[in-house]
Amino acid sequence: MKSKVLSRWLHNRSGGFIRHLQLLLSYQSKKLRSISLHNITQISNYAANTVPLSSVYGNKYQYKQYKQCVSFLLQSTHHDAVSGWLMLASLFYKMKTYSKALNVLSYSLGKCTSEKIVPFATLSSSQRELFRLPMLKKLGIIRSLRILYLSDIKFNESNLIPDELYIGGNNLPKMIPAVVYAYFLKFLCQYHLHNISNYRKSLTDLQLIIEREYLIFGDHLTAFSYHCLGVALLIVGEYEAARKVFIRSLEICPSPLLNSSHKRLSMMESV
Numbered sequence: 001m002k003s004k005v006l007s008r009w010l011h012n013r014s015g016g017f018i019r020h021l022q023l024l025l026s027y028q029s030k031k032l033r034s035i036s037l038h039n040i041t042q043i044s045n046y047a048a049n050t051v052p053l054s055s056v057y058g059n060k061y062q063y064k065q066y067k068q069c070v071s072f073l074l075q076s077t078h079h080d081a082v083s084g085w086l087m088l089a090s091l092f093y094k095m096k097t098y099s100k101a102l103n104v105l106s107y108s109l110g111k112c113t114s115e116k117i118v119p120f121a122t123l124s125s126s127q128r129e130l131f132r133l134p135m136l137k138k139l140g141i142i143r144s145l146r147i148l149y150l151s152d153i154k155f156n157e158s159n160l161i162p163d164e165l166y167i168g169g170n171n172l173p174k175m176i177p178a179v180v181y182a183y184f185l186k187f188l189c190q191y192h193l194h195n196i197s198n199y200r201k202s203l204t205d206l207q208l209i210i211e212r213e214y215l216i217f218g219d220h221l222t223a224f225s226y227h228c229l230g231v232a233l234l235i236v237g238e239y240e241a242a243r244k245v246f247i248r249s250l251e252i253c254p255s256p257l258l259n260s261s262h263k264r265l266s267m268m269e270s271v
Contacts, residue, residue: 053094053159066095069160082108082178083151089185090160098189105186112179112215116150121217150215153181162188164231167263179215180206180225187232203232223253227261234264243268 051069053062069091077084085108092101117127127148130136136144152175155161162185176184183206190199210216210225226249233242246268249261256262 051159053091066091078146080146080149080151082111082182083153085111086153086178086181086185087160089182090162093162093185093189094160096192098193101189102186105182105189109179109182109186112150112182114215115148116215117145117148118150118177118215118217119152120221150178152177152221164188164235165228165260167260167267175221176224176228177216177221179209180228183209184228184232188235191235199236203236206232219252220258223249223259223261226252227259227264230261230264239268 051065051072053065053069070088073084073088073091075084076087085104089101089104089108092098092104115127115130117123130148131141131144136147139147154175155165183202187199187202187206190202193199206229208214210222210229213222216222216225226245230242230245230249233239233245243265246261246265250259250265253259
């Protein structure tokens with residue numbers, strides 16, 4: 001019964017991937033192949049985020065799901081500069097392979113550089129100049145964005161979200177800037193490895209990039225970034241500092257429907 005359920009699940013998830021792969025192989029145009037590959041990476045990312053990773057059905061089943069998830073995530077790394085890699089780090093974190101996650105995070109943070117293009121930001125003159133470079137002109141827009149674009153990390157219907165961000169129901173930050181999520185996940189890994197000096201440094205780095213709004217654009221993304229910082233402060237027992245950070249998050253985005261900090265504060269006050 002279990003194998004039939006798994007086969008049906010894999011068939012449903014891989015159907016879109018296979019269709020786009022067939023299209024990719026059939027196209028003669030480089031532009032059409034590039035668009036099709038972009039679609040494949042999106043499908044792969046969605047599929048990876050919905051792979052059930054529970055060990056309820058045994059270790060063999062969980063390992064099979066894990067391998068399937070890794071396969072999808074590696075394909076999704078071609079979507080933009082880091083989002084696929086960060087979700088791969090999330091998978092390693094969920095599986096408690098923290099050293100693997102840290103290796104991927106180190107690689108990802110190396111790509112979070114100031115010339116990158118992020119959602120909601122206006123292109124600077126230097127970024128426009130990048131697109132005039134012969135190399136990027138030759139690559140085209142879609143392939144260039146795979147190198148230069150930092151997509152936000154989206155959490156809708158994802159099994160790869162760190163448990164620390166769950167507070168019941170679907171009350172989650174909807175999106176987190178890539179650089180913020182990378183430092184938050186780095187902090188979590190080092191915390192679970194009991195490396196006090198390293199997780200303290202990651203916590204400080206997380207706070208600094210949020211305060212400086214480094215690669216963070218838009219009030220809602222700033223608010224969700226502060227929410228992550230508040231969660232990290234709660235984990236290390238700095239409750240008063242966490243409370244102030246959650247309040248700051250709500251000052252930026254006061255909606256209880258959009259901002260999980262509202263529920264965090266309510267839970268803190270009820271204790």
